[in-house]
Amino acid sequence: MDIKPIITSRLFIFGLSGGLFLGGILFLIVLCFMPPHPGKSEVVRITIPQGTPASQIAVLLKEQGIIRSQWAFRLYTHFSGAENNLRAGTFDLNYTHSLRQTVADLQEQNGAASLTKITIPEGWSLTQIADLIEQKGITKKSDFMTFAYKTAKSQFQSRFRFLESLPTDNIEGYLFPDTYYFAKGTDLPTIFLMMLDQFDKKIWQLYPPNFPLSFHETVTLASIIEKEAYFKDEMPTISSVFYNRLAAQMPLGSCPTVAYALGEIGKTVILYADTQIESPYNTYRYPGLPPTPIASPGVRAFNAALHPAQTSFYYFFARGNGEHVFSHTYQEHLSRQ
Secondary structure, X not given: OOOHHHHHHHHHHHHHHHHHHXXXXXXXXXXXXXXXXXXXXXXXXXXXXXXXXXXHHHHHHHHOOOOOOHHHHHHHXXXXXXXXXXXXXXXXXXXXXXXXXXXXXXXXXHHEOOEEEEEOOOOOOHHHHHHHHHHOOOOOHHXXXXXXXHHXXXXXXXXXXXXXXXXXXXXXXXXXXXXXXXXXXXXXXXXXXXXXXXXXXXXXXXXXXXOOOOHHHHHHXXXXXXXXXXXXXXXXXXXXXXXXHHHOOOOOOOHXXXXXXXXXXXXXXXXXXXXXXXXXXXXXXXXXXXXXXOOOOOHHHHHHHHOOOOOOXXXXXXXXXXXXXXXOOHHHHHHOO
């Protein structure tokens, strides 16, 4: 048997395979270490919402021409260990940077473009959030409020299921209280997307099927619990009082709802005259829950709305230190004040 053709064929295949391998390595080196636009000096601003996976970041960067290949980005971030260290925020990225440099930019705390840290406490209203956003120079309060009351629901309801059944265009209570990083001039859809995305992950995912209250009602109740409770461990007991009152068709009698109706969010002392205000948010005059949440509840308040303590309390009042005294009857309630 003449083995020369066989050897020649094998050598050819081996050489071809080796050439393809080396070619692949060279191609990967080009993708990782050569800039996508060497002669293009412009900088492009990219906003990456919190929780965005590396695969979606790759899509954003490719769409803007910052990287040559989504595949190379995924491969490089995975094997370099950067995949889970990519930061959210708004970044100024350079077209002349290689993929390796771009990945480094996205991991650098100081790589973000003029990011401003904004912490939204649990129990803040849309008005308070808008005030802070304006104070930090991100966007105007009036624009923020208009977007929250008229635009956000219609723009995002196809993306977030919890907005589909919202009975109003007002998304009060649906912006999750958390710490965010924004660049000055960040557009309103990006701001709301980040907050609604956190709400989706932290609140909506907790809601069980077939719960007796609708999701909107549960968020509304949670917002009242959030505003009433100074000590978090009292939340389930406060929740039980409201459930007992709802079952008995009694007005909830919540002072924070009256403050909301008055437009005085920080008002802590509610007078009898205040409780006479004509408003669907006045839970002293109208039984049941108000039409919308009165603030953005946190996870513990929402859990308390889902899991009230089992009590026979119908009344409570706060001591000077914020601790509540709970009573079964109105007479007991009066005698303990």
